[in-house]
Amino acid sequence: MIFLHYSMLFFGGVIVFYMLFVIVSYCTMFTIAMLDLRKRYRLDPSEYDDAHIDAFYSKPVSLLVPAYNEEIGVVDTVYSLLNLRYPQTEIIIINDGSTDSTLETVIKHFQMKPVNKIVRTNIPTKEVRQIYESEIYMNCILVDKVNGGKADALNVGINVSQYPYFCSIDGDSILDEKALLRVMKPIVLSDGEVVAAGGNIRIANGAKMKLGSIYDLQLPNNYLVIMQVIEYLRAFLMGRIALSKFNLVLIISGAFSVFSKKWAVEAGGYATNIIGEDMELVVNIHRLIKEKKTKKRIEFVPDPVCWTEAPNTLGVLRNQRRRWHQGMFESLWKHKKMTLNPRYGLIGLVSFPYFWLVECLGPIVELGGYIYIVIAFFLGQIYYEMAILLLLLFVIYGVIFSVASVLFEAWSMNSYPRKKDLIRMVLLALTEIFWYRPLTLLWRCEGLIRFVRKKSEWGNMKRVGIAEKEKSV
Amino acid sequence: MIIELSLQLLLVILALLFIVLIGFMLYIFFQRQREVAFNKSRDLYLKDYSKLWYDYFFKNNEIFSVVLIPRGKPQVKAIEIIFSSYLKNITNEEITQKMKDFSNLYLKQFYEKDLMSKRWSIRMNALYRIAELQIDELLDACRKLEETNYSKEEFFQLLKIYSIFQPELFIQKIKVLNTHYAESEYRRLFVLLEEDVFIQFFEDFTSWPASIQFAVIDTAGAKRNMKYIDKLEQLLMNDNDEIKIRALKGLFEIGVIENIDPYIPFVTSDVWEVRLMIGKIFKYVPLAYTFPYLKQLLQDENWWVRNQAAKTIAEDRDGIEKLKEFITYSKDAYALEMAQEVITRKQGSR
Numbered sequence: 164m165i166f167l168h169y170s171m172l173f174f175g176g177v178i179v180f181y182m183l184f185v186i187v188s189y190c191t192m193f194t195i196a197m198l199d200l201r202k203r204y205r206l207d208p209s210e211y212d213d214a215h216i217d218a219f220y221s222k223p224v225s226l227l228v229p230a231y232n233e234e235i236g237v238v239d240t241v242y243s244l245l246n247l248r249y250p251q252t253e254i255i256i257i258n259d260g261s262t263d264s265t266l267e268t269v270i271k272h273f274q275m276k277p278v279n280k281i282v283r284t285n286i287p288t289k290e291v292r293q294i295y296e297s298e299i300y301m302n303c304i305l306v307d308k309v310n311g312g313k314a315d316a317l318n319v320g321i322n323v324s325q326y327p328y329f330c331s332i333d334g335d336s337i338l339d340e341k342a343l344l345r346v347m348k349p350i351v352l353s354d355g356e357v358v359a360a361g362g363n364i365r366i367a368n369g370a371k372m373k374l375g376s377i378y379d380l381q382l383p384n385n386y387l388v389i390m391q392v393i394e395y396l397r398a399f400l401m402g403r404i405a406l407s408k409f410n411l412v413l414i415i416s417g418a419f420s421v422f423s424k425k426w427a428v429e430a431g432g433y434a435t436n437i438i439g440e441d442m443e444l445v446v447n448i449h450r451l452i453k454e455k456k457t458k459k460r461i462e463f464v465p466d467p468v469c470w471t472e473a474p475n476t477l478g479v480l481r482n483q484r485r486r487w488h489q490g491m492f493e494s495l496w497k498h499k500k501m502t503l504n505p506r507y508g509l510i511g512l513v514s515f516p517y518f519w520l521v522e523c524l525g526p527i528v529e530l531g532g533y534i535y536i537v538i539a540f541f542l543g544q545i546y547y548e549m550a551i552l553l554l555l556l557f558v559i560y561g562v563i564f565s566v567a568s569v570l571f572e573a574w575s576m577n578s579y580p581r582k583k584d585l586i587r588m589v590l591l592a593l594t595e596i597f598w599y600r601p602l603t604l605l606w607r608c609e610g611l612i613r614f615v616r617k618k619s620e621w622g623n624m625k626r627v628g629i630a631e632k633e634k635s636v
Numbered sequence: 637m638i639i640e641l642s643l644q645l646l647l648v649i650l651a652l653l654f655i656v657l658i659g660f661m662l663y664i665f666f667q668r669q670r671e672v673a674f675n676k677s678r679d680l681y682l683k684d685y686s687k688l689w690y691d692y693f694f695k696n697n698e699i700f701s702v703v704l705i706p707r708g709k710p711q712v713k714a715i716e717i718i719f720s721s722y723l724k725n726i727t728n729e730e731i732t733q734k735m736k737d738f739s740n741l742y743l744k745q746f747y748e749k750d751l752m753s754k755r756w757s758i759r760m761n762a763l764y765r766i767a768e769l770q771i772d773e774l775l776d777a778c779r780k781l782e783e784t785n786y787s788k789e790e791f792f793q794l795l796k797i798y799s800i801f802q803p804e805l806f807i808q809k810i811k812v813l814n815t816h817y818a819e820s821e822y823r824r825l826f827v828l829l830e831e832d833v834f835i836q837f838f839e840d841f842t843s844w845p846a847s848i849q850f851a852v853i854d855t856a857g858a859k860r861n862m863k864y865i866d867k868l869e870q871l872l873m874n875d876n877d878e879i880k881i882r883a884l885k886g887l888f889e890i891g892v893i894e895n896i897d898p899y900i901p902f903v904t905s906d907v908w909e910v911r912l913m914i915g916k917i918f919k920y921v922p923l924a925y926t927f928p929y930l931k932q933l934l935q936d937e938n939w940w941v942r943n944q945a946a947k948t949i950a951e952d953r954d955g956i957e958k959l960k961e962f963i964t965y966s967k968d969a970y971a972l973e974m975a976q977e978v979i980t981r982k983q984g985s986r
Contacts, residue, residue, distance in 0.1 A: 206757035210764040219858050220820040279980055283939060352818045555646045563653050570660050
């Protein structure tokens, strides 16, 4: 009995201190993000946009669209790329041996004709079957290759590309027309000192869209999707902006990021033997930067937006989260030597420990907290108070931060202008700790278990297409 | 005991946080309502007076109507929208002058006030508009901004304003610059300069920092002015490879090559980018003069150089024939492959 008493006190104490640590970290990052966004509040972005639409002030970019069984979404994605306000781009769609009619759809829609083109092999990849060029859009290329996974497809895209920067876009995502111009801003304004930049990912479910452009954004009706909208806002305000300010970003989403081709090739391109290939490339580039002792940076840019389709069923969401967490673990584990290694500067001393402690081990501790609360409830007596203390910390961590993120986004960017939508988001954020949070914690822990057991098959995401979805709402 | 205290403290913190958040939410609703009213007023002006503005700009005898004078911020915003759309789509000195006169008379006071704002973003927006609408009467107010703790971005806008209103001051300021700007930003400044001011950057060229040197060369190319050919050709003698490459690129942009002699030594340059640029530049000279050099470049060790040489040859009227002929006698497998690819491409596109 005494053992139980001390164990309860010990674990309670550990979890409480951990929660306090995380809350303080998040508060700091939130404050940095707030100050940054407040400074830019109501700044007219058109001056920069209008000037840099001229090729003379920007740098050409190859847009890579890896597509595996994306027959529904790929055409809209390409249209959104054709709509981009950017002076010099080439679109490279890479059909990664799809088993559906992705290849035929793209060939038919964009009138692709086979061409003979010599491809320089910067990064070894699976075999390229045929390259096509569009007869209606001069800068649109389709590469048909043997299936080798997303990373391999992107590597083929890098080999085929002719410009010094490439941007990877998921086959189911839609870019805002000014997104590329803005994500390239830190690269252009730093004279290439920024070697990679990632944009903000937002959820498009519920948006009204036509030919690759979103013209009306409404909050979807599905609660699971709204919760993800809130989660994305939170991740963006309590993480990426602050980490980016100090060149500490380890993740820029593979759904929309720009890389310097030279640096990506030198870092070995996308790793094909790992789940989180986007994080792996960022970590590899960071590693290269530190090893070469240069002053290059990787940045996250808050205003360029890439719209993506979020899972709308528990099963698909579970697969996605399991995969994300497993991928993060794999990457961190692979580069574990960088942790607390002063040779890698702040990346080794701050980023890695932060990702290990908060992003990776967080789910285990938090889940432990939930289990603790349940056990304490049955044990009664003095544990009650400890459980209530933990619960209050969860409320701050889960509810307050989420509500604050929703409100702060509403103030600074006003993506969902309807009063009703804002109230719905705030009310739903209040319920987060009771259902959504525990569920995602469970799935992330599952990811950890799969990492330990070295399971690495991909969960297949069922897609209905952003535009298609709208018809059914 | 400690837990109890912590519980109480946490409850108080939580209650306070909730109150703050509720307050923030109410503030957002209030602010949105104000925004709706602002937009309504702005749209009303746009609806009522866009036609009047059109008449004032395009009809010669049209008299300026006093109703167009803004009474508040929403109207200023509406006028900004109208002016900006004309500026983006029409180049007409008379209209620009009308906008400038109007802005100097009726918008000046609004932007002057904004320049003194505590908010960085409001000051920046004012600086954007002063440059865009050419409100030269605010030059002194802008100079006053230099006495404050200005940001790098603000100073860039000030430089832009000086380059439009007082080029001598601009040169003076840029000579003693202690902040670093990106090349693309310098280009934005240089592109607006008159020829006589811009050409001054070629004097004492080596005294400028690298980013200014690069921007000057690129801007000279973009201006496509034949007066800069000499200046750029002189830079080919520079020791810095990057300057050589950019000067060649600038000369390629201008697109006039009167004498190929200065370029011939670069066919054997150690730097592949230089050889690539030579391959490009020879596009402007008849193949009869350049073929021996292009043939050499077609057998270059670098893929891009070979590719460019083949493309340049193929662009000439007799180019395809020359390439076919080359295939019959050459033993260089890479060169042959490239020649073949370009021929196939060229013929495929016909």
